Every structure is written in structure tokens, then in C-alpha cells.
Amino acid sequence: MGGRYSARRLLDRALDAGSFVSWDAPPVDVRPDPAYAAELAAAQERSGCDEAVITGEGTLRGRRVAVVACEFSFLAGSIGVAAAERLVAAVERATAERLPLLAAPASGGTRMQEGTLAFLAMVKISAAIAAHKAAGLPYLVYLRHPTTGGVLASWGSQGHVTVAEPGALIGFLGPRVYEALYDRPFPDGVQVAENLYRRGLIDAVLDPDDVPAIAEKALNVLLAPSEGVPEAPAPADEPIGDVPAWESITRSRRPERPGVRRLLRHAATDVVPLNGTGDGESDPGLLLALARFGGAPCVLLGQDRDRQTVEHPLGPAALREARRGMRIARELRLPLVTVIDTPGAALSKDAEERGMAGQIARCLTELVTLEAPTVAVLLGQGTGGGALALAPADRVVCAQHAWLSPLPPEGASAIVHRTPDRAPELAENQGVRSVELRDNGIVDRIVAERDDAADEPEEFCTRMGAALRYELTRLLSEDCAARLARRYDRYRRLGQPV
Numbered sequence: 001m002g003g004r005y006s007a008r009r010l011l012d013r014a015l016d017a018g019s020f021v022s023w024d025a026p027p028v029d030v031r032p033d034p035a036y037a038a039e040l041a042a043a044q045e046r047s048g049c050d051e052a053v054i055t056g057e058g059t060l061r062g063r064r065v066a067v068v069a070c071e072f073s074f075l076a077g078s079i080g081v082a083a084a085e086r087l088v089a090a091v092e093r094a095t096a097e098r099l100p101l102l103a104a105p106a107s108g109g110t111r112m113q114e115g116t117l118a119f120l121a122m123v124k125i126s127a128a129i130a131a132h133k134a135a136g137l138p139y140l141v142y143l144r145h146p147t148t149g150g151v152l153a154s155w156g157s158q159g160h161v162t163v164a165e166p167g168a169l170i171g172f173l174g175p176r177v178y179e180a181l182y183d184r185p186f187p188d189g190v191q192v193a194e195n196l197y198r199r200g201l202i203d204a205v206l207d208p209d210d211v212p213a214i215a216e217k218a219l220n221v222l223l224a225p226s227e228g229v230p231e232a233p234a235p236a237d238e239p240i241g242d243v244p245a246w247e248s249i250t251r252s253r254r255p256e257r258p259g260v261r262r263l264l265r266h267a268a269t270d271v272v273p274l275n276g277t278g279d280g281e282s283d284p285g286l287l288l289a290l291a292r293f294g295g296a297p298c299v300l301l302g303q304d305r306d307r308q309t310v311e312h313p314l315g316p317a318a319l320r321e322a323r324r325g326m327r328i329a330r331e332l333r334l335p336l337v338t339v340i341d342t343p344g345a346a347l348s349k350d351a352e353e354r355g356m357a358g359q360i361a362r363c364l365t366e367l368v369t370l371e372a373p374t375v376a377v378l379l380g381q382g383t384g385g386g387a388l389a390l391a392p393a394d395r396v397v398c399a400q401h402a403w404l405s406p407l408p409p410e411g412a413s414a415i416v417h418r419t420p421d422r423a424p425e426l427a428e429n430q431g432v433r434s435v436e437l438r439d440n441g442i443v444d445r446i447v448a449e450r451d452d453a454a455d456e457p458e459e460f461c462t463r464m465g466a467a468l469r470y471e472l473t474r475l476l477s478e479d480c481a482a483r484l485a486r487r488y489d490r491y492r493r494l495g496q497p498v
Contacts, residue, residue, distance in 0.1 A: 004145060004165075006047075007054045007069040010104055014212050015058035015067070022056040023066075023090050027082035036113045039075065047073040052107070053083045055090035057099065061216045063223075066094035069104040070144070070151070077107035079151055080114040084121030087155070091128040100138040100219055101129075105156045108174060109149020122154040129158050136333050138222040142211055143193065143202065148174045160328055161218050161274065161290075163204040163211065164193035170202075200276020200321070220270040221290040222332055224297035229476050232294050232469035238448040240400055245433045246424035248401040249409060251452050252380045253343075258457035260287050260302030260339045260379065266458050267465020268293055268300075276321060283318035284308075285342070288325045293337075293465055296472035298375075299329040301390060302339035305380055313346040314386045319359035322390060326366045335373040335472050338390035344408060345386030356385070363389035368491065373475035373483065375468060378402035378434070378443065394487050395471045396442060399464065400449040403432040404442065441494060445471070 011020050027050055032040060044050055052074040057066050068090050070077035079087070094101045111118045133139055141159030143152075145168035153172055164170060171191030178186045189195055193205045206214060251257070264271050268291040276282035284307035289300045301322045308314050322338075329336040345356060367374060367390070376393035382404035391404070405412065409423035409432075416426060437443040447467050453460040475483065 006073065007049075007071040007104065007106075010069060010144070010208060011054070011058065011067060013208055014102075014104075014215075015060055015065075016062065019058040020056055020067075021058065022054070023093060024050070024055055024086060025089070027051045028085050030081050030114060032113075039113065043074045047071050049074050051083050051086060052077050052079065052111075053086050055086055060102070060212055060219070063216070063219060064099060065219075066090060066097075066099040066101045067104070068101070070106045072106045072144075075111060077105070077151070078109060078111035079107060079121065079125075080111035080118040081121055083111070084118070084125055088124050088128045091125070091132055095128075095132045095135050095137060098135070098137060100140065100223060101132055102140050102142070102215060103155060103159070104142045104144055105147045105151050106144035107147055107149070107151040109151050119150065122150045126154045126158070129155050133158070133160070133331050136331065138219060138332065140215055140218060142208075143168055143170050145169055146174070148172065148191075157278075160222065160332065161214075161272065162202045162278075163206050163214065164196065164202050166193060166205050166207060168193040170196055197275060198282075199280050200282030200317070201278060201280055203273070203275045214272060217270045218272045218290055221272065221292055221297040222334070224292060224295070226297075226333060226476055229295045229473050231473045231477060232296075232466070234470055235445075235447075235463065235466045240435055240446050240448060241451070242435070243401070243433070244424075245403070245427040245430075246409070248403055248433055249381075249427055251401040251449075251454065252403060254452070254454040256454040256457070257305070257380055258453055258461055259305040259341055260300075261304065261306070262457055263302070263339065263379070263461045263464060264289065264291060264300070266461035267468065274325070277317060277324050279320070281317035281320055283315050283321060284312070285314040286318035286321050288321055291337075293472055294469035296335060296469055296476060298335040298337045298472060299325045300337045300339065301325045303342045303386070303390070305341045308342060313344065314342050315346045315351055316354040316356045316359045318386075319356075319363050319389055322363055323359075323366060326363075326370060329372045330370060333372060335375065335475060336367075336370060337375050337377065337468065337472070338367070338393065339377045339379050340382050340387045340390050340402075340404075341380035342383055342386045343381050344383040345389075360385045360389045364392060367392040368487065371480055371484065373472065373478070374487075375471045375475070377464070377468070378404060378437070379464075382432075383408050392487070392491060394475055394483055395444050397445045397447060397464070397467050397471060398434040398437060398443040399447050399453060399460070400434055401452065402434055403427075404437060405430055405432040441490070
């Protein structure tokens with residue numbers, strides 16, 4: 001872990017005992033000058049390695065994986081021509097053998113002794129990683145102390161899941177270089193793993209001993225078969241009482257009502273929370289995770305009712321984070337589940353200037369065209385554009401007292417009647433209830449509440465989980481082109497006479 005421990009020690013801790021097999025061929029000859037040749041010889045003697053990168057394969061809790069790791073004691077883990085060639089060869093082999101790839105960089109970046117040629121090697125490393133991901137194969141990254149420069153700006157920042165060592169220095173420009181260039185120290189606390197997590201740039205901060213567990217959970221989802229998954233039994237249809245719209249809306253707003261986190265706790269396995277957009281933004285109002293419902297894997301995007309407040313409503317960053325989940329689903333051919341539960345997206349100067357409307361539009365476009373199977377869950381409140389952004393799907397499942405409306409009923413009443421006081425009447429007329437959504441072809445399945453999910457949260461979540469297992473396993477067995485055509489037709493026909 002950088003200067004803390006060696007790459008081989010990390011691999012010994014992460015992989016099953018005795019399973020590592022090296023893929024390393026002798027380094028290519030870079031024709032070093034005498035001074036650089038002496039540096040290389042000293043680095044080899046000091047580190048016990050012939051280059052700054054170790055590659056190979058092993059098993060992680062019984063699953064075969066490919067690994068690439070930096071040895072920091074070899075010239076600060078810097079990447080020159082030989083190290084880059086070794087890296088690319090390993091990535092290409094992992095792709096050819098259809099192995100998930102685990103990377104553990106710890107590096108000062110490009111090897112200055114080799115100059116521009118080494119600098120440009122980051123291009124071919126990035127290209128190899130992109131080809132690996134384009135083949136639908138997982139790429140998991142553990143950022144160690146320190147990871148800086150071109151390594152962070154290439155293969156260190158492309159993971160489907162990226163976690164970091166506690167306290168690790170992680171940054172584009174190393175603090176020593178910054179101080180030399182600008183004659184002042186870099187601000188404290190910026191280039192550390194914990195700050196990157198707060199900023200939505202990495203998914204977790206974990207000790208090395210915790211890495212195998214999260215990697216196993218992630219791979220259980222990312223490598224779950226998409227074909228031949230046994231279809232889950234169909235949930236029993238239950239009679240849905242004729243509850244007035246306003247009563248359902250009132251029940252959906254109860255603080256005790258279960259949200260997306262309780263749904264995952266009671267109905268899913270192998271849950272791996274992800275964090276942020278990966279581009280420096282995060283929004284607590286949206287939960288992004290990998291998960292399995294029975295045998296069906298998925299990427300889940302869930303609006304978190306407990307973390308949306310009047311002061312911090314669902315903002316544009318939440319939808320950019322949702323689009324990160326859509327991208328993972330597209331790259332790894334995984335089903336996507338969206339969970340809708342929001343009193344409405346942010347209406348503010350900040351939301352306008354950060355492109356809320358554009359993010360809603362992009363979410364709609366990506367969901368309608370996403371090749372992966374999609375299931376939307378109306379779990380509670382479904383207000384406005386924030387709800388609409390996650391609504392398009394192959395199948396839509398709705399809790400009995402969930403609802404969907406262009407505005408909160410009070411706001412709609414204010415527009416139509418110039419007073420919020422007629423909200424119950426307007427809600428009744430707008431067709432927002434689950435039964436009306438089903439009758440109008442917006443919802444496919446209603447999950448009963450007995451008679452309020454807030455009073456039976458675990459049982460309700462278990463029923464919702466059973467509905468999700470059924471819908472996901474059915475979709476996995478369908479032809480992709482036919483499914484996409486049905487999805488388009490579903491929304492094309494909304495509002496037309498039957």
C-alpha cells in the first residue's frame with residue numbers, strides 16, 4: 001500500500017491463499033542511459049521486483065480473477081514504457097479470457113526518466129481498460145496510498161466500483177509538485193480518500209482486509225448470469241380496495257413508511273452501495289447500489305425518502321448519479337431497477353443553473369433507449385419531474401398507496417383553483433392513484449399494503465421483493481429487440497383510445 005506495504009502483501013491478503021499465478025514476462029528493453037540503468041538496478045534490488053507493476057491471476061473466495069497492482073518501492077510505482085506494456089498485456093489477457101479485473105494502483109504517476117513516451121503510454125492503458133469494459137467485464141479499483149498523476153488520470157479513475165485506502169493521498173497533481181510550481185503548500189485535507197468520498201468521487205473508504213468482501217459482493221452481482229435464470233413464481237394478486245386518492249397521498253407521506261433502504265435490507269442480497277457521480281458530485285436523496293433480488297442481479301437507483309428534506313431536496317446531482325447507474329447497467333448488460341419516492345425535485349436558483357431540466361430530459365432519453373431490462377418501482381410519493389425522470393421502464397410495479405402526479409396536489413390546486421385547499425378534490429380527478437395508473441397502462445402490477453406499509457414495513461418489503469424477483473427474471477428471458485419495441489410502444493400509445 002504505497003510506502004505502507006508491498007503489492008505482493010496486498011495480493012496475499014486479498015486473494016485466496018496460494019492462488020496467485022504471475023503473468024509477468026521480462027520487462028521490455030527501454031534502452032536506459034547509464035544513470036537510469038543504475039536507478040532501475042537499485043529499484044529491483046530494493047523492491048525484489050523487476051518493474052513497478054505486478055500482474056497475474058488468482059482466486060478471490062473461489063472465483064477466478066485477474067489482478068494488476070503497483071509496487072511503490074520500485075521508483076514510486078511510476079509507469080514507464082515497460083510497466084505500461086505489462087499492464088496492457090495483462091488487461092488484454094483478462095479480456096480475452098473473460099475475467100473480471102481488479103486493479104490496485106499506488107503510484108507517483110508517469111516515470112519522469114522516460115519522459116513523453118512514458119506519458120503517452122497512459123493512452124494505450126486507458127484504451128485497453130475501455131475495451132475490457134466494452135466486452136461487458138467488470139473492472140474494480142482499489143486506490144492505495146499514494147495514487148497521483150497520470151495513473152489516477154487513466155486506469156485509476158475508470159472503475160465500475162472504486163474504493164480507497166483510509167487516509168490515502170489521491171490527487172492529480174502531487175503536493176510536492178504543486179509546492180514547487182506555485183511556491184505554496186497544497187491545501188490540507190483535499191487530496192485524501194475521505195474527502196474524495198464526501199465529494200462523490202469514490203464509492204467507499206475501506207481497509208485492505210475489507211476489500212475481498214466488497215469485491216465478492218460486487219462480482220456476485222456483476223457476473224451473475226443473464227441467461228438461464230429460473231423464473232421466480234408469480235406473486236399472488238390481491239384485491240386492492242377503493243381508497244380515496246387523498247388518503248393514499250396522506251399515507252405515502254407518513255414518516256414511518258418504508259423507503260428504498262428498508263426495501264434493500266429486507267428483500268435484496270449482495271448489496272453494494274455506490275457513491276456519487278464519479279465526477280465530484282453526490283446527493284443523499286438518491287441511493288445507487290448493486291444488488292440481487294433472488295437470482296436476478298441489478299443496478300438499483302432509488303430515491304431515498306429519508307434523506308430528502310425541505311432544505312435539501314432532490315437536486316440535479318441526484319439525476320447525474322442516476323445516469324452513472326444507467327451507464328453501469330449498459331456497460332455490464334445488467335437489469336436496472338429504479339425506485340421512485342420523492343416529494344419533488346429542487347426548485348431553486350441552484351437547480352436551474354445546474355441544469356435540472358436537462359438532467360430530467362437525459363434520464364428519460366437514456367431509460368427509454370437502454371438495452372438492459374428495466375423495472376420501475378413506485379414506492380411512495382411520485383411528484384413532478386424528479387419522479388418522471390426514473391419512470392420509463394419495461395415493467396412498472398406500484399405500491400398500493402404510491403402515486404404519480406405532475407405536481408404535489410396542493411401545487412396543482414393552486415394552479416387550477418388558485419388555492420391549495422382543493423388538493424384532495426384535484427388529486428381525485430387527476431388519476432394519480434395506483435389503480436388508475438394500472439387502468440391507464442402506466443403500471444403493470446400493484447403490491448398490496450395491509451392496509452398501510454408503514455404499519456407492516458418488513459412484510460410489505462418482502463412482498464415488493466417477490467414482485468421484483470418475478471419481473472426481473474421474466475425480463476431476463478425475453479428477446480432484447482422485442483422488449484425494446486414493446487417499451488417504446490408502451491409510451492407511444494399512452495393516452496390513445498384502446
